[in-house]
Each structure stands twice: as C-alpha cells, then as structure tokens.
Amino acid sequence: MGARVSDRIAAIAESATLAVDAKAKALKAAGRPVIGFGAGEPDFPTPDYIVEAAVAAARDPKNHRYTPVAGLPELRAAVAGKTKRDTGLDVDAAQVLITNGGKQAVYNAFAALLDPGDEVLLIAPYWTTYPEAIKLAGGVPVEVVTDEAAGYLASVEQLEAARTERTKILLFVSPSNPTGAVYPPAQVEAIGAWAREHDLWVVTDEIYEHLIYGAAEMVSIAHSAGEKVVVLNGVAKTYAMTGWRVGWLIGPADVVKAAANLQSHATSNVNNVAQVAALAAVSGDLSAVAEMRAVYDRRRRTIVSLLSDIPGVVCPEPLGAFYAYPQVKGLLGVGLRGRTAASSAELAEIILEEAEVAVVPGEAFGTPGYLRLSYALGDEDLAEGVGRIAKLVGEG
Template sequence: MSAATSPSERRVSARIGAISESATLAVDAKAKALKAAGRPVIGFGAGEPDFPTPGYIVEAAVEACRNPKYHRYTPAGGLPELKAAIAEKTLRDSGYEVDASQILVTNGGKQAIYEAFAAILDPGDEVIVPAPYWTTYPESIRLAGGVPVEVVADETTGYQVSVEQLEAARTERTKVVLFVSPSNPTGAVYSEAEAEAIGRWAVEHGLWVLTDEIYEHLVYGDAKFTSLPAIVPELRDKCIVVNGVAKTYAMTGWRVGWIVGPKDVVKAATNLQSHATSNVSNVAQVAALAAVSGNLDAVAEMRTAFDRRRQTIVRMLNEIDGVLCPEPEGAFYAYPSVKELLGKEIRGRRPATAVELAALILDEAEVAVVPGEAFGTPGYLRLSYALGDDDLVEGISRLQKLLGEAKA
C-alpha cells in the first residue's frame, strides 16, 4: 500500500468515499439554484408532489408543538400510538395484518431502506436489484456490506423483470430480492399474478424480500397495487416492507417512514436507530399519525391530478421523433427511451450519452431531467410529473422544440 492510500493518510473512508451523490437531489438542487439566479428553469428532477401537506395534518403538528409531552425524548422505535396506527393502516390498505411490535418508525424512507438492509445483510451477501432502480437502493446495499446484482428490464417488457431473469441472477450468495411496485423511476406496476409469482419464487429458494410500498396509493387506470406479504403469506417471516407518508400525503419534508417486518429484524433495526438518530421528530410523528389515521380524500384529489398530468406528458413525449415513452401505471414518473437521439446533432452538439443529453437540455431548453445512468440504464431520461400542469406543458414544449431539431 502506498503512502498516498495508507489508512493514516486517507481523509475519507473507502466505504463512504465510494458512495455517489443522489443524482435526483443533485439535479433538483441545480435546477433550484439556476431558478434562484433568475433563469426560467423548469425542473422534472425531484420526486416531490407540488401540493401542500393537507391542512388537518399541519394542524396536528401545530398542536404537537404546544404539548410539552412532545418536547422530550420518546421511544427510539416510534411513538406507540403511531406504530399502532400504522398497523391499522397496513391492514386497511394492504390486507396485511401486523402487530405494532413489527414496526419501526424512521427518518423517512431512505433511513428505513438502509436500516432494513443493515439488519439482515452480512458482508458479501447479494441482493437482486431490478433495474431501472431508484438511485438509493444499491448505495444502501453497499453501505450495509451487501452486493447489488442488477437485473435489467427495458421498455419492451414495461420495465418489469421476469421470474426467469431473477432465477438467472440467483447464486449461492443471494440473500435478498428487492421488489418495488409501483416503481420509481419507471412507474411500472406488477399485476397480482406477476407479483405472486415472484413472491412464491422467493419462498421456494428461501430468500428474503424487501418491498418498497411508498407509492401504493398512486396507481392509475386498471392497475392495482399488490402487497406481497398479503398475497403470499408464506413469505411473511422473510419479508420487510418499507413505506412512509412522503408521497401519499405530500409530506416529503416531514421525514417520516417506517419498516414493517419480523419482530427480531425490527428489534435489530431499532437498536441501530437508537444509536444512529434516536427517535424521529415528535412533531413530525404526530403529523404522520394524523395522516395515516385520516381518510384518503386528499390523496384521491392528488391522484386525479397526477393521472391527468401522466396522460399529458406521455402524449407529448411520444410526439417527439426519437423518443419512446411507455405509459406508466403508477407513481409519478415517465421514463422515456432517448437512445435514438444519441449521437445526433442538436444545436452543434452530438450527445453520446443520456448524461450529455440531459446537460444539453438544461443548457439549451432550461429544463432539468435526470439521465437514466443514475438508475442503472443508460439511454433513458426520468421526468417527474409531480409539478403544475402549466409548467409541465411548458417544459415538454421546450423539449419538443429542442429535440425536434435533432439531425443525423
């Protein structure tokens, strides 16, 4: 080992130094900075509803601020009343009956994902990760000591992986399969039969499943959300569900997520959290309690708006020569293929990758999008349609004008 790389000289640990910045947050930050500087940038980068948090949730938080009970430490694993409410909400929305002792309240979905992987992975354990994937999944796996193994799906299969693909990726080191439906970044939604087949395959081979259900209420048309442990009961002893209030209730900034899983795993993750962050903000937990205990009327209104925007963005993207955008069935993302545009001349530049194309789009059209490389699949762009209707139309109109100039 050279002096330049010796432990005493290394300023940042190899483990942390290997972690990439969140591409979606980076794009969003750049778009906001440019906008603050006076440029009329329209951002399609962040997965963040443009709606305010419903008023009854905000009022619950205001009352919590006034209550001295919430000015002190509370149990690291979450307020007992919130954990009980999450159990009731899980039964209501998923048909999955769990006990409050199977729940850990976390600082958002990202902490839930990391702590879940940290609780079950040993160094070298492999996790099968369908791609395109959300940027945080593989980084959380690596940070927990695991090895992400990508299984790639494309637009020809609606961005859905098959049991056959999963089986081809399975090795003696495979411990976990990641299952996400509705999907970020593609909006893909597996049917109940497709989800059940994956769940039964996992049971057959004794694998754990981590399933992220954060977009459970954002499905459109004939698509239906399916909770794996509800339809494959044999999976429950080796299944961890991650969820939160961020997307459903427009509460991204409140930072409340949770883990639902076997008691021993949840206890281990709770021990980790007791040293890492202790309890989630009590005010945010009380807000989350109001959210999960209330009705879904506000959610239905947001879903109606997202559905309208979904149809608009898909139609307008598919009007651009060289762009192919399957219709997403869930979440609030479009994931068009732009492979036919790569290498073509656009305003004197020939972008060879989606990264270069996204940079050109930001420079020339003042529209911020995230390149597919961030999600494990080069040649694509991710656009969130969780923004106002007028901005959406204006932003895609700019894309149509710019990309319509592409020539061989």
C-alpha cells in the first residue's frame, strides 16, 4: 500500500513558531512556569471600538449569509483608502482581495503567479511560512542569506547574483519578521528599480508597516517596482487582531481576480463579523497602534540591552516589528547545566527544558545559529525570561 498522505503535503514542514508556542502552552498547562517568546502576536486586547462593531455585526442577519468572495465592498474600498493614507499608493477597490488572515494572502499570491519551476528570491532569515507557500504553489525558493553584519539587509548585488532566467518573483519584507530589520528608503528604491529593470514580480509583505521605531522609515517598494507588484497586509499586527483572521492582497486586477477564483473554491468569503471588525479598524485612526508602538519601543530597547549583556550573544537593534534576532553561535558547544548544544535548535530545546523559556531557533527561519524572541509580551515576563536565559548561561 502506498503512502497515505500526498508527497506534496507530506513535504510541508509544520509552522515552527506555532509548534514552539504549542509546546510552551502544553508545559504551562502542566504547571510549569514557562515564559513564551515564541508566537508573534501582540499581548494587547483588540481595541474596544473594533470589538463593539463586531458585536453589532453578529446581531445583524445580513451578516449571517454568504457575501462576495473577494470581500465586503465597503471593506475593499476602506482598505484602498487606508493604503493611500498609509503608503501613498493609489489603488482601486477592485484591486483588493480580502483573505482569511495574512497567510491566505501569501498563499493566494504565490498560487496566482507561479508555474512549476518558477523561482522566487527569498531573503533569509525569512518567516517560516514563505518557503512552504512557495513550494505548495509549485515554485522554487532561492535563498539569499543575510547576517547581522549587514543588519539583515540584502543588497542589489546579492539579489542579482541569485537571479536566473527562471526567477519570476522577489519576495520583499520590510519591516521584517523574524529580524525586525527595516530597509532604508534609498535601498528600497534601488531594489525596486532593479526588479523593474529585470521584469520581475515583487510580492511585498507589509503587515508590520506601522511598527517602526527611532529614525526608521517605512517606504513601500510598490512605488519603485513598477506595475508587477502584489502587496500583502492585514489587521493582525497593527490592531492586535491576530485571532480575527482578516488580511488582504492588493495587485493588478487580473491577478486579484485569479486569486479570488482560487479563494472561491478554497474558503469563499471571509467571516462577515470579522470583516466588519476589520472595517472599523482600517476606517478609524491610528491612535491605538501609536499607544502599542510606544510600549513595544520600550520593550525593544530593554530586550536588546538584556540580551547584549549575555556573554556569547550578539543582538543587533531591530528597527521594526516586535522581534529580536540575536546571533548565539557563542553559546554552542558551551556547558549549560551539564548539557551542550551543537545547534541553535538544540539550544532552544535546552533553554525551554532547563530555563522554562520558549524561543524559536534560527533553523525555522533559514539561518541556523540564531534565536528569535518576540517582545510582544508583558514587561515583567520579558525581564524574567531573558534573566532566566542569562542565569542558565552564567551558571555554565
């Protein structure tokens, strides 16, 4: 008898970040005082006015029925308006597809654009879902590896060295998950111009657009990359709405229509109550995110300082999102309560079991020798969690 599961699905790696989060929650449920730096989700509740809009929507019978696959017309229009406000891009409501979270937008984009064997330039460290979505769509991820010395930023020269006649898409992410890197405006423009010159598609994930700090600036590559751009975004990170599952894809009308056709067979319309909540979010001002950003900024400075004090840890300053991505090669092969880690994956396991702190190893993001820590958790937990790692390392 043959394998029970198709080769295509059997080849998918589970989401490492969600796996770490699940293991941490299981240990916590068993009474262990685990502190989780694993999942990338805000620790704030969704703002009240968004929740109230959803409550009202749940009572309205019109939301109990099917609605257009591509999204509520008023939400598509509001997303177009919000995009103009936030990134200066002029798009029509017909160019917006509302999706079940940012992940469906990622999958839909690659499924709509890729044929078998098409290559996608994937800058590493990368979010764990990207290579799986590319492969599921028949594409081939081509990794362009960056490190802390370059601030985790890819250069035009690196991208050009990785380009072949099979390259169809550049995946561009700024601010970045997992590194928190934000590309300077001039570099965004140069990469966009390079992509346009070589007639490449650019898929740009802008989900962290409002979480930037210090002097960093968010500039959309859509301004310089020409017509062949697909923008991915959603309400999850800006409005603390990870569980509501509303994202979107913006692109040329034919690509959006193709992605909507796919969605018509996969899920059809996104939950109407969640769509109405998202409408309240994107139609409102950005005061809620401004408050959250101030807290993240404080935590960001704290975590970088605490991690940098640990011998063997090198932690560049993240300028966006809510992650620190320290290089931890100095902790490999070192005694930690009688155990030694040969890899960052083993190190993360030792930290979880010995210090009761959940972190995600760099293997999940294409760069072994690193750890990702989300600082979207309470200040006390943050200090206590990094303190436990420091104590583990200090004890030797």
